[in-house]
Amino acid sequence: MRYSQLLLPTLKEVPADAEIVSHILLLRAGFIRKLTAGIYSYLPMGLAVIRKVENIVREEMNRAGAQELLMPMVQPADLWVETGRYKKYGPELLRFRDRHDRESCLGPTHEEVITDIARKELHSYRDLPVNLYQIQTKFRDEIRPRFGLMRGREFIMKDAYSFDVSDAAAEVSYRKMYDAYKRIFSRCGLDFRAVQADSGAIGGSFSHEFMVLAKTGEDTIVVCNTCEYAANMEKAVVKLRIGASTETLAELKKVETPGKRKVDAVCDFLGIGPEKLVKTLVFMADGKPVAVLVRGDREVEEVKLKNLLGVADVEMADDLEVFNATGVPTGYLGPVGIAIRVVADQEVAAMQNFYVGGNEKNYHLQNANLGRDFQVEAIADLRQITTTDPCPECGGALSLTEGIEVGHVFKLGTGYSQSMNATFQDSDGQEKHFVMGCYGIGVSRVVAAAIEQNHDENGIIFPVPLAPCTVIILNLGGKDEKLTAVAEKLYKDLQEAGIEVLLDDRDERPGLKFKDADLLGIPYRLTIGNSYAKSGKVEVRRRRDAVIEEMTPDEAVTNLSDRITAELRK
RNA sequence: CGGGGCGUAGCGCAGCCUGGUUAGCGCGCCUGCCUUGGGAGCAGGAGGUCGAGUGUUCGAAUCACUCCGCCCCGACCA
Known part of the structure; x- marks a missing residue:
């Protein structure tokens, strides 16, 4: 070209x-x-x-x-x-x-x-x-x-x-x-992970997403630091660590919490940690309200909720929807005596004597217990995983990264x-x-x-297998016939060696050609300029690390063709 | 669809609030000269229904209303 x-x-x-x-x-x-x-x-x-x-x-x-x-x-x-x-x-x-x-x-x-x-x-x-x-x-x-x-x-x-x-x-x-x-x-040439996308009710892993690791990724993925486990945040299984507590059930008590609505405010006021509180959140599942119970310091994972309820869409209810559905202002909502469907995160089922909203403005309840004081329709893994949770496979530590989903394999069944x-x-x-x-x-x-994964401040840096062409020849000779002849010969020789090459034969100044070559991200740049007149050598520069080598035109052809075939074979 | 923002030359923007000459600037483009190792310089030039419509006004890029398009934040997915 x-x-x-x-x-x-x-x-x-x-x-x-x-x-x-x-x-x-x-x-x-x-x-x-x-x-x-x-x-x-x-x-x-x-x-x-x-x-x-x-x-x-x-x-x-x-x-x-x-x-x-x-x-x-x-x-x-x-x-x-x-x-x-x-x-x-x-x-x-x-x-x-x-x-x-x-x-x-x-x-x-x-x-x-x-x-x-x-x-x-x-x-x-x-x-x-x-x-x-x-x-x-x-x-x-x-x-x-x-x-x-x-x-x-x-x-x-x-x-x-x-x-x-x-x-x-x-x-x-x-x-x-x-x-x-x-x-x-x-x-x-991508840095990627195959992550479990859905373990589903059947067990086994019949869906994997292939994620390219990049900060701009729209998905958050959970990766185990010790084993091979990797999963989409939306699907990452939270392994319950808390065993059945030995605490004896205490008497349910109403406590006044004037003006305290947020978890932080309630905990401060009562002098407890958020792990002693269960928050009641209302979601609109296909337009119908459902209350979800999670520990005070946890976040509900909407995808898990959606799968549990078997609905097409869940959305956090706004204050008005909450009030219309329950008759309770947000901040004081609780599972005891609530009028709508209730589901609970598994963690809540393992807790004893916790605080919940009192279903009455300015009141909470102390020593609430699932089973004794209220019932739920389902108990499941409903919260987002965190880096303090153990790997569900090996118990190791987890970390979070961003990923771009580039592939998905799925077993559909019948x-x-x-x-x-x-x-x-x-x-x-x-x-x-x-x-x-x-x-x-x-x-x-x-x-x-x-x-996203291969660039610098000057432009793209294509991995060789994806590059639109692998070599760009810059003829800086302008109208100098000798240099132009060298560039033309290199162009021909490289093509004959089976290399895809772009010849920058424009009548432009060197600076502009350098800038464009960097921007385009072509892996190798071959420059014919002043130094050729002096030494008879051309310059081969690798885009990725800017390493420059000087050699004769003939050497350049074999050198480039060797390096490129080597990189394609990887 | 909800929330926020933008629409002026090919691209990036100023002008609008406070209406009033011929609507500007940088880049790019065209012509000539000059220049040639990191987006040069000089001179000349082309290029605009100011997103569209309606209204207010003696007068609208500027004010109002409506519509259209685009971008960002949320639900979707390769």
């Missing part, structure tokens, strides 16, 4: 509507441009990076035995009605009618379509296992798109679906994808094959439902995540 002929509009200034590094740098480096909220065009160099990721994904998927196909983006609503998701999916699913007034939607994911293919084309256990994948543009009408490629409404995703004869076979397919994902993200009646005939002659799995990778998000 010749820079002079490339659409590569770099920006000196930081675009106003970009917040995080990857977004800023993708715009500044001329890789993407925004069309409208959450929807971007990939300019040539940006697309080159996307292709790099796609190819790595493709190679590893194929290696794992998956087959590529391509499904339609426009899908008939009927299919979604079959699985019940046409109602369930919500406004994120973009729906529309075609000219014949047929209900349609843009595919945010493809379980329905792939299951339709399976039920039509796969009939025998002999056809299984099968794993089909595609790399395609998805559309999800996100409530709030943000951060450039990180959370777009339109984005490129690799989605794969496996079909197996049995649970055990599906687990083998799952494991294959899990391993393939590890290889994919390693090859992309949910879709049942609702869509997708069956095959097994070796015993029985009709059985396919056991399915699905596996996603956010291809465009990988690019953003890679930049």
